[in-house]
Amino acid sequence: MEEIPSQTVLHIPHSSTVIPADLRASFLGSDEVLSRELLTMTDRYTDDLFALPGVSTVRFPVSRLVVDPERFVDDDAEPMAARGMGVVYTRRSEGQKRQKALTYGLLP
Numbered sequence: 001m002e003e004i005p006s007q008t009v010l011h012i013p014h015s016s017t018v019i020p021a022d023l024r025a026s027f028l029g030s031d032e033v034l035s036r037e038l039l040t041m042t043d044r045y046t047d048d049l050f051a052l053p054g055v056s057t058v059r060f061p062v063s064r065l066v067v068d069p070e071r072f073v074d075d076d077a078e079p080m081a082a083r084g085m086g087v088v089y090t091r092r093s094e095g096q097k098r099q100k101a102l103t104y105g106l107l108p
Helices: 021-026 031-041 079-083
Strands: 009-012 056-059
Touching: none
Parallel strands: 009 056
Antiparallel strands: none
């Protein structure tokens, strides 16, 4: 197997299933509904699949259900925002309302 150059960095954005406890109340639906959505929307084990010698990985620490790091912050520029899946998702994968209204802003 050819060695991958050491300057290789892989971005693993959607493998986390972590939803911080203080944010759970903002999600609509039962724990079962949330578990099903996590199963549907998480790229499970991609961090394990890409754990290669000589490669650095950057793994996003929380689920994309909390915040999706691969979306434009400006929903007007994000095509998926029209489906409720901008930087902060407002819809579940099947289109149902996903969470209570949130207020958020950019960190300084």
